[in-house]
Amino acid sequence: MALMEDLLLKGYIDEHMDEMVKCATADYLIRLLTYCAKSDGYISNKERNFIIDYIETFDMNDSEETWLFAQYDYGRFHEYDKENIVLLKRSIDKLLDKKNLDYKILYNLIYISLIDSENLNDYQAQIISDFITIFKLNANKCDMVYEKVIKEKNKYKKNIATDLDKCYEILGLDKNCSENDLKKRYAYLTKSYHPDNYNIDEMPPEVKKDLEDTYKKINLAYDRLKETF
Structure with missing residues (x-):
């Protein structure tokens, strides 16, 4: 057909x-x-x-x-x-x-x-x-293309490793933690840092921004580590 x-x-x-x-x-x-x-x-x-x-x-x-x-x-x-x-x-x-x-x-x-x-x-x-x-x-050019892919792949893996280290640091977790440990820690941190727990109107702008940034980082770190399980 x-x-x-x-x-x-x-x-x-x-x-x-x-x-x-x-x-x-x-x-x-x-x-x-x-x-x-x-x-x-x-x-x-x-x-x-x-x-x-x-x-x-x-x-x-x-x-x-x-x-x-x-x-x-x-x-x-x-x-x-x-x-x-x-x-x-x-x-x-x-x-x-x-x-x-x-x-x-x-x-x-x-x-x-x-x-x-x-x-x-x-x-x-x-x-x-x-x-x-x-x-x-050209065979030599093909080898160069292959080497470029390998180099970029290794660079990506290195960046991922660094990214994961930062995520563990943000959540205060050990690299050998279980998925259950991750969920428990995430629940604790989001409850602690959730903006609804604070009087935002009376909070200094710089403190408010730090709180919002930390809350975002916690969520991003959790989403990234969740992919590894």
Whole structure:
């Protein structure tokens, strides 16, 4: 079944939405990202959010965005075929200003592949290998792209670790605390620092601001640590 017919039957588009054809380059990008994301059998929240954020970077209208989300679903329910890369290259070759787009795409394929893992799995490696071969990319430049992703990933992990340390400090908790410890401490602190417990009208502005800031930090720290359990 052809893609357009398939999507028509699923209710993604109607017969009057021919303008979506102009999204060709974005179509294959979203599919490839989705193939890399689902390569371990499922798509994690981090991978899904990455694809959603990527879709939003195209700055398209609602109809075009709906079409791109359809490509995400297409990638979820269909198996990878390197013909997608061939068609992507044909589409990019028609662009007047490519702006090093091939290496930018490679960066994103590697990035989403390593969001939840330290190494590429065989499925991801095949997609990326096909991409490099079909686009005839320079091996040294590809290595540089890979190293850039690894460097940024390590920097992100370091920032996350620092961020978590700060959260434990704000809540006055030990790093080995349980989820129950976290909930109890959060309940105690929010009750203690809640602005409703104080006479805000008679409070000096600077004290009021400190109280509000502390209350916000407590909530942000709790939300961040809650994700780790």
